[in-house]
Amino acid sequence: MSVGFIGAGQLAHALVKGFTAAGVIATHRITASSPDTDLPTVLGLRKMGVNLTTSNKETVNKSDVLFLAVKPHIIPFVLDEIGPDIEDRHLIVSCAAGVTISSIEKKLLQYRSAPKVMRCMTNTPVVVKEGATVYATGTHAEVEDGKLLEQLMASVGFCTEVEEDLIDAVTGLSGSGPAYAFTALDALADGGVKMGLPRRLAVRLGAQALLGAAKMLLESEQHPGQLKDNVCSPGGATIHALHFLESGGFRSLLINAVEASCIRTRELQYLADQERISPAAIKKTTLDKVLQQPGVTNFKDRLRTAPKSNPNDFAKLFIDT
Amino acid sequence: MSVGFIGAGQLAHALVRGFTAAGVIATHKITASSPDTDLPTVQQLRKLGVNFTTSNKETVSRTDVLFLAVKPHIIPFVLDEIGPDIEDRHLIVSCAAGVRISSIEKKLQQYRTSPKVIRCMTNTPVVVREGATVYATGSYADVEDGKLLEQLMASVGYCTEVEEDLIDAVTGLSGSGPAYAFTAVDALADGGVKMGLNRRLAVRLGAQALLGAARMLLDSEQHPGQLKDNVCSPGGATIHALHVMESGGFRSLLINAVEASCVRTRELQYLADQEKISPAAIKKTTLDQVLQQPGVTPDAVGVRSRGISMFNSSSSSSRTKKK
Numbered sequence: 241m242s243v244g245f246i247g248a249g250q251l252a253h254a255l256v257k258g259f260t261a262a263g264v265i266a267t268h269r270i271t272a273s274s275p276d277t278d279l280p281t282v283l284g285l286r287k288m289g290v291n292l293t294t295s296n297k298e299t300v301n302k303s304d305v306l307f308l309a310v311k312p313h314i315i316p317f318v319l320d321e322i323g324p325d326i327e328d329r330h331l332i333v334s335c336a337a338g339v340t341i342s343s344i345e346k347k348l349l350q351y352r353s354a355p356k357v358m359r360c361m362t363n364t365p366v367v368v369k370e371g372a373t374v375y376a377t378g379t380h381a382e383v384e385d386g387k388l389l390e391q392l393m394a395s396v397g398f399c400t401e402v403e404e405d406l407i408d409a410v411t412g413l414s415g416s417g418p419a420y421a422f423t424a425l426d427a428l429a430d431g432g433v434k435m436g437l438p439r440r441l442a443v444r445l446g447a448q449a450l451l452g453a454a455k456m457l458l459e460s461e462q463h464p465g466q467l468k469d470n471v472c473s474p475g476g477a478t479i480h481a482l483h484f485l486e487s488g489g490f491r492s493l494l495i496n497a498v499e500a501s502c503i504r505t506r507e508l509q510y511l512a513d514q515e516r517i518s519p520a521a522i523k524k525t526t527l528d529k530v531l532q533q534p535g536v537t538n539f540k541d542r543l544r545t546a547p548k549s550n551p552n553d554f555a556k557l558f559i560d561t
Numbered sequence: 562m563s564v565g566f567i568g569a570g571q572l573a574h575a576l577v578r579g580f581t582a583a584g585v586i587a588t589h590k591i592t593a594s595s596p597d598t599d600l601p602t603v604q605q606l607r608k609l610g611v612n613f614t615t616s617n618k619e620t621v622s623r624t625d626v627l628f629l630a631v632k633p634h635i636i637p638f639v640l641d642e643i644g645p646d647i648e649d650r651h652l653i654v655s656c657a658a659g660v661r662i663s664s665i666e667k668k669l670q671q672y673r674t675s676p677k678v679i680r681c682m683t684n685t686p687v688v689v690r691e692g693a694t695v696y697a698t699g700s701y702a703d704v705e706d707g708k709l710l711e712q713l714m715a716s717v718g719y720c721t722e723v724e725e726d727l728i729d730a731v732t733g734l735s736g737s738g739p740a741y742a743f744t745a746v747d748a749l750a751d752g753g754v755k756m757g758l759n760r761r762l763a764v765r766l767g768a769q770a771l772l773g774a775a776r777m778l779l780d781s782e783q784h785p786g787q788l789k790d791n792v793c794s795p796g797g798a799t800i801h802a803l804h805v806m807e808s809g810g811f812r813s814l815l816i817n818a819v820e821a822s823c824v825r826t827r828e829l830q831y832l833a834d835q836e837k838i839s840p841a842a843i844k845k846t847t848l849d850q851v852l853q854q855p856g857v858t859p860d861a862v863g864v865r866s867r868g869i870s871m872f873n874s875s876s877s878s879s880r881t882k883k884k
Contacts, residue, residue, distance in 0.1 A: 250792075311794060311795075338798075364791065371773055405757070410753075412753070412802065413749060413766050416799035418788070419789050419799045422778065422789035424741075424811070424815055425774075425775070431817075434819070445735035448693040449684060451691055451775035453771075454768045454769070454771040458769065463747075464743040464746045464750070467739070468744055471571075471685055477658055478737035480822060481737050482737075485817075490745075490748070493811050495752040508798065
């Protein structure tokens with residue numbers, strides 16, 4: 241089985257590192273593509289022994305499981321480019337926040353009658369095999385396809401199937417969650433440094449404390465509130481600290497964060513569903529690089545009839561006729 | 562080597578579970594004592610196969626490494642009780658927040674010339690072998706004693722030696738840290754539930770996200786800010802969420818928390834250093850239970866009559882000094 245990544249950024253890099261550390265797939269069976277070769281992650285992927293190419297079509301040809309690891313607004317663009325090359329064997333796994341299975345299927349149905357699509361939301365700690373992944377299965381993908389993806393993703397962390405309409409909420413919680421944690425760790429370390437600890441030790445202790453607590457929670461049947469109670473001795477240091485957190489609305493800020501990320505994800509979905517990509521959203525150099533790839537003819541054809549500097553005609557490229 | 566715990570509460574329980582999971586010591590070589598047998602942790606320690614007793618003196622006589630796992634204000638009380646029974650072999654490890662090595666040595670020197678004391682600060686995730694522990698070595702403990710403790714504590718998580726005057730700050734950060742994390746996961750799960758997830762999945766995903774992020778940071782040489790940047794795609798969901806957090810002063814709340822815990826720890830130290838324990842701080846039933854233990858005389862715990870503070874220095878001159 242070969243795995244391909246459309247996109248060679250943070251997500252592709254993290255997944256490849258995780259998969260190879262877990263030993264579920266050899267790097268020579270992984271292909272990744274991106275028109276932009278300047279990304280630092282591209283170098284990282286090359287070093288790992290991944291087949292790197294600037295041609296998305298080449299990635300499609302070389303793989304069976306195809307991860308779409310590009311930003312949401314790029315998805316329609318990529319689907320039009322690779323649509324003609326999708327075969328029966330391909331399993332398309334979109335990792336793009338907010339992009340619905342139905343919008344992907346709708347685009348691909350222009351090229352194949354039964355495209356196998358899955359949607360997943362994962363997060364960067366897959367790189368250390370402690371990711372959090374959920375997935376939903378599309379109309380034409382089988383239960384076995386779901387199991388295959390689950391096997392892959394379970395090798396790099398927690399993975400479970402969910403109803404598709406929960407995925408935006410998951411994005412807000414565990415998709416964005418690591419960023420909340422990194423911010424918290426930076427602040428905790430600042431606190432430690434303020435009270436006299438050297439920075440390195442403060443970062444280490446803060447991260448270890450979060451890790452240990454999270455592990456306790458995952459391995460326990462108890463409520464987080466009960467575990468919190470267990471740490472708070474009467475009149476002790478911890479309950480004094482907790483009062484400060486509560487006074488400042490700590491909990492509310494985290495609820496707000498999950499909500500804000502989820503809402504923005506739904507906005508991104510709305511933008512992606514437009515099926516139009518504004519010319520303002522792609523660099524001319526990137527577009528040129530794509531057009532230079534072997535086999536990308538459908539765009540060339542469409543572009544030939546459009547005057548170069550007319551944004552409306554450019555936009556028409558991506559509207560269903 | 563036998564290990565003993567004075568105190569059979571949350572900390573003793575967590576350490577015992579961690580040590581036994583790590584296989585560094587067999588449960589039959591562990592003894593724990595407490596006058597209060599109603600604690601739920603007492604039951605759990607018994608189930609683990611630990612020798613449980615109501616006599617602190619018994620714990621002392623059966624062990625080599627002795628953890629003081631009681632609340633800070635109880636420390637002077639316990640030291641007076643067990644002081645006469647300390648032998649050369651004993652290594653006293655105090656886990657009590659804020660209690661300084663010098664105050665413990667001072668008390669024990671009424672009974673022995675060179676008591677071996679180490680102070681440590683650990684945290685409850687030792688129970689899943691992901692604890693964070695620091696320690697400082699007292700005047701009469703050797704480097705080998707420090708290494709012995711480090712071996713024990715490293716079996717249940719991260720452990721490093723520090724200067725003693727950093728320990729209160731460590732208490733504020735990693736000692737109390739798990740409570741900040743539990744509160745955070747509770748809130749994150751509320752957020753997930755608000756946006757439509759079922760509670761169990763929300764708790765699972767929240768905890769997993771924190772665990773994964775912490776693991777990434779520990780395994781990386783990069784700054785947390787850099788790792789945060791890497792998760793924030795331009796115009797994406799995450800940076801929107803981060804803005805909301807920053808607007809609310811999220812970072813400041815955590816700095817406040819670490820500071821508050823550290824400051825309170827120093828207050829506790831001050832109280833413990835008083836060497837007096839108000840009779841209001843011990844239940845009469847507890848005191849009675851202690852006095853009923855074989856070998857514990859009212860003089861030894863400084864009780865002359867009811868209602869008087871137990872640790873005035875005048876009472877110590879009547880005790881036998883061991884060499």
